[in-house]
Amino acid sequence: MGQQPGPQPPQEGFGAPYDPAASPGPYGPPAQPGPYGAAPAQPGPYGGPAQSNPYAVQPAPHQAPSAPQAPPAQPNPYAQPGPGTVPMPGPGSVPPPAQPGPYGAAPVPAGPYAPQAQFGAGHPAPPSQPPTGPRSGGGGFFRGRRGALVGGAVAVALLAGVGIWLGVNGGGGGTKPVAKTTDGPATASPGTGSGGTSGGHDLRAEADALNAGRKPGEAKVLWLQEGGVDLPRNGYDVQGPWVVGDTVVKAMYRTVSGYSVADGHRKWSLNLSSRLCAAPSQATADGRIVLGVESGNGDEAICDSLQMVDLTTGKAGWHKKYERKSTWDALSHVAMAINGDTVTVGRTSRTDAFRVSDGAVVFGELPGNCQPFGFASGPEGIAATSCRTAADDHKEQQVQRIDPATGKVRWTYQVKKGWEVAQFYSVSPLVVSLKQEGKWAVIVLNEDGTYRSQLIGGTDDYLTQCDEDVLTLGMNLDNCLGVAADGQAVYLATKPAEDDPTNKVVAFDLNTGKAAWEAAAPAGQTLLPMRVEGARLLMYLTAEKNKGGGIASLPPTGGTPRLELRHPASAAGVERDFFDSRVVFRDGRCFLVHARISGIDDEAEMSMKSMAAFGN
16 A cells, blocks of 8 residues: 655745646655755854855766867777767666767866876776875766766765655566576686786785785785786676675676685686676675676677676676666666665666575566666665656656555655665665766765655765766666665765875764764875765875874764774775775675776786785
8 A cells, every 4th residue: 555645844945846736656655855955054064154045956066177078989888988989878878979988088177186087987097106095076967977977076065854745555576587597607717816926926925015014003915816817808896795705706808706704815816708787786695696697799789687796606607688778778877786685677668676595586677667777786775766758768767665566656856856766875774876967965864764854964075986876787776885784874085286186084864864973084094985984984084295094983973083994005006096996894804896997908908906904
């Protein structure tokens, strides 16, 4: 039975209201007008003077100039990007104008944070002095527009106010492709971490040399990994890492490899039948994952196949294809997620769901005009949904809770027209990043999908690094560095000044959206929230010149950050090279994994550091 609309925030404020004559949507009545920016004028979050409308939408300051136009799109949207390749639209977004791709096109004018390109965007590979840290603004404003915005090289201010309506609808089925099982045992390979050599380099000796310069209290460089694979022109995305027991796994191009967390020795390596094109950010609780892989070869390849892999053993399981049914579908990036025993494969116009255990179809296209285009991994099925409009632009969007085992919609939150779901910063509590061109809002929803609050950012700029900032294919909605949440607050990193990498972490109260406290990073370094574990906020501390990075923590009341793991200053040069990297902290070890491997030639590509592990 459908739920009634939940509590609404005040409805006055900026922006054009919804058309009162609009017909009801598939899950309930039309949304209420004016959700973002509806609250009356109040003092700023740090006690400043009242503004005429502190909730009004602000354009993003410091926005990077648009990149020059690129040649027409290539025939195959799934081919690896090269010079002039048009970026594919992300799930739920409008196809972008032709723009140069981020890894093979003309460089974009330098952003405000670094003298070359902001946070590594648009740089030649490898750069001589890569800046450290993620791009600002919680990712690009639209998924798939990395050519135009160069991975979100902008800084934006948080906004406020929202509205909601709710409903429930039944699930549906889809075309059931025939599953086939593959017998793909992992291939045994000698270790190429710090216990051995790679590309002629003695990585163990390099790690030992870095550790020789350690100071008291500093952790060790446990091991290093190099790319070690001859990749296509302009390099290739790296998926993962996933830590399963004593194994850390990454996937790139045609290979999935598992390494010992202790010494980096390669435990297994699985050769895929075709190129990797997408992957969930999380595996199942028992260590299985389903990867998106291409079918076909060369320019005819398309991301329309799935391969299950046991990350504990490196054994391949079932393999199957799914159908890309429309132009929107064919042009869209794939966003994958795992919820329990269900893996979802989201695109602009639909999502297909399969059982991880055996590949059976769980659901396909759902009833109605609105279809999910991406889920967040986790115990619950939280989805971003786009609705086909008269303009056929899929720019009317929703947040839904969908039962991952049946496809049944449990509740719906209607996003204001013209705004798009950019990221799920957290699913418990539910924190959603919304974007409009040049604008950004972060809202908090209750467990039943009703509106709770919207963050009030004041005059600070904030930064996060998400899939759309660092990947060219397979960008998910749930994998961001620089933001975390717990039962009391949302924690965001501020954007450092141009001449000083020192930033702050700000805690925003879930109920009011106001800043509760802020904590400064150690002088000359940047703190980036990762997750809340127990009663502590864990953060990555970036490495700077002659200063090692590490893992720091804060209690829920704020204060002075405490270092949980201090990386050696002697390895700061190596660590700083891991710009645009994934950071994982597990069982006292910190793993840095490049999100993309590329080089000016094959030798540089193969010798580029792909992983580094630190610990005591």
